[in-house]
Amino acid sequence: METEIKEKINSEKNCSIILRKYFISKNFLKKKKIEKNILKFQKNLTSIEILNEQLKNFLQEIFLLKKEFSFIGEVVQRINKDKILVKINQDGKFLVNCGKKMERIQTSPGARIAIRSNNYIAHRILSSKTDPLVSLMKIENVPLSTYDSIGGLDFQIIQIKEVIEFPIKFPEIFETLGVTQPKGVLLYGPPGTGKTLLARAVAHHSGCTFIRMSGSELVQKYIGEGSRMVREIFLMAKTHAPSIIFMDEVDSVGSSRGNSEDSNGDSEVQRTMLELLNQLDGFEAQQNIKVMMATNRLDVLDPALIRPGRIDRKIRVPNPNVEGRLAILKIHIKKIKVEPGIDLWKISKNLQGASGADIKAVCTEAGMVAIKNLRTTISNEDFNQGIRKVIYKGISIQSSIHSLFLY
Ligand code: ATP
Numbered sequence: 001m002e003t004e005i006k007e008k009i010n011s012e013k014n015c016s017i018i019l020r021k022y023f024i025s026k027n028f029l030k031k032k033k034i035e036k037n038i039l040k041f042q043k044n045l046t047s048i049e050i051l052n053e054q055l056k057n058f059l060q061e062i063f064l065l066k067k068e069f070s071f072i073g074e075v076v077q078r079i080n081k082d083k084i085l086v087k088i089n090q091d092g093k094f095l096v097n098c099g100k101k102m103e104r105i106q107t108s109p110g111a112r113i114a115i116r117s118n119n120y121i122a123h124r125i126l127s128s129k130t131d132p133l134v135s136l137m138k139i140e141n142v143p144l145s146t147y148d149s150i151g152g153l154d155f156q157i158i159q160i161k162e163v164i165e166f167p168i169k170f171p172e173i174f175e176t177l178g179v180t181q182p183k184g185v186l187l188y189g190p191p192g193t194g195k196t197l198l199a200r201a202v203a204h205h206s207g208c209t210f211i212r213m214s215g216s217e218l219v220q221k222y223i224g225e226g227s228r229m230v231r232e233i234f235l236m237a238k239t240h241a242p243s244i245i246f247m248d249e250v251d252s253v254g255s256s257r258g259n260s261e262d263s264n265g266d267s268e269v270q271r272t273m274l275e276l277l278n279q280l281d282g283f284e285a286q287q288n289i290k291v292m293m294a295t296n297r298l299d300v301l302d303p304a305l306i307r308p309g310r311i312d313r314k315i316r317v318p319n320p321n322v323e324g325r326l327a328i329l330k331i332h333i334k335k336i337k338v339e340p341g342i343d344l345w346k347i348s349k350n351l352q353g354a355s356g357a358d359i360k361a362v363c364t365e366a367g368m369v370a371i372k373n374l375r376t377t378i379s380n381e382d383f384n385q386g387i388r389k390v391i392y393k394g395i396s397i398q399s400s401i402h403s404l405f406l407y
Pocket of ligand 1: 149150151152153190191192193194195196197198248294295296328331355356357358360
C-alpha cells in the first residue's frame with residue numbers, strides 16, 4: 001500500500017515537471033514569434049527606405065533629363081543674320097535660328113556653337129581651345145631627349161636630320177634652291193627599337209613643340225571623334241609652330257582598305273584616315289610643321305598615306321646589331337653602378353635579337369639581382385641573370401620572330 005502511494009506521488013511529481021516544461025517552452029515559442037514579427041517589420045521598413053531612396057534618385061534623373069541642355073555644333077555656313085547651317089556630331093546638318101546675342105556676332109565656318117535642345121536656337125559661341133579631348137593629347141614644349149641618348153641608330157639620325165631638322169633650322173636654303181621641303185617621315189621597325197626616342201630627339205635639336213598622338217587611341221578612345229581630333233592636332237601644331245606631330249601606331253588608322261577585318265569600325269577608321277590625308281595635303285611644308293609617323297606594320301599601310309608629297313621618306317629602324325647593342329648598353333649603363341671588370345662586348349653578344357627596350361630592361365633586371373644579393377655594384381653574372389629573365393622569357397624572342405618575317 002505504502003509503495004503504491006509513493007508511486008502515485010512520484011508520477012504526479014513527474015506530471016507537474018512535464019507540465020512546467022510545457023509552459024516554459026510555450027512561453028519561449030511565443031517570445032520567439034514576437035521577435036520574428038519585429039524582425040519582419042524592421043525588414044519591411046528597410047526595404048521601404050531603399051525603395052524610397054531609389055524613387056528619389058529616379059525623380060532626380062527625370063528632373064535632370066527634363067532640364068534644358070545644349071548640343072554642340074560646328075558652323076558650316078552663315079546663311080543670313082538670323083540663320084546658321086550647323087553640323088551636330090554625326091546627326092547631320094541642321095538649319096538653326098540665332099538667339100538675340102548671336103545675331104550681332106560674326107561666325108566663321110568651323111566655329112563651335114551651343115544650340116538649345118528644346119527650340120534649336122544657337123545661343124553661344126564656344127572657344128575651340130576649351131575642347132577637353134584636345135587637352136588629353138601629349139604635348140612637350142621641347143623634349144629633353146637628345147641624339148646622345150640613342151645608341152646604334154647613327155644612319156637613321158643622319159636621315160632624320162636631313163628631312164626634319166635642317167629644313168626647320170635653315171628654310172632659306174630650300175627657298176633659294178627652289179626645293180620643296182619634305183613634309184614628313186615614316187619610321188618603321190619592330191617594337192622598342194627607339195622610334196619614339198628618335199622623334200623626341202629631333203624635336204629637341206630643332207627646338208620644336210612635340211605633339212604625340214597614338215593611332216590606336218584615335219580610333220578607340222575618341223570613337224566618332226577621330227577625324228575631328230586629326231583636324232585639332234594639325235590646328236594645334238600650327239599654333240605651336242615650329243612643331244613636330246608624332247603619330248605612333250599609325251597602322252591603326254592607315255591600314256589599306258582590304259586589310260580591315262572589322263567592318264563595323266571600318267567607316268570610322270576610314271573617315272579618320274581620309275581626314276589625315278586631307279590634312280597632310282592641306283598644310284604647306286614651309287609652315288614649320290613636320291609629321292613623323294611610326295609603325296610596326298609597314299606591310300598593312302595604305303600606299304596613299306605614304307606616297308611622296310605626304311610622307312617623303314621611309315626610315316627603317318631595325319633591332320640593333322652587336323655594335324648597336326654595345327652602344328645602347330653603354331648609354332643605359334651610365335645610370336647604374338657596375339663592377340670595374342665588366343665585359344660589355346660579351347654581354348652585347350649574348351643579347352642577340354634584343355631591341356633597345358629589351359636592353360634597358362636587362363640593365364634594370366641586373367640591378368635588381370644585385371640589390372637582392374645586397375651588393376652595391378652590378379657584376380657580369382647579374383647581367384647574365386637579367387638576360388635569362390628578359391630575353392629568354394619570350395619578350396625578345398617574339399620581337400625577333402616578328403622582325404624575321406617583316407623586315
Ligand atoms: P614602339 O614601336 O613599341 O612604340 P619604339 O620603337 O617607339 O617602340 P621607344 O619607345 O623609342 O621604342 O623605346 C622604348 C625605350 O627603349 C626608350 O625609352 C629607351 O629607353 C629604350 N631604347 C629603345 N631603343 C633605344 C636606342 N636605340 N638607344 C637607347 N635606348 C633605346
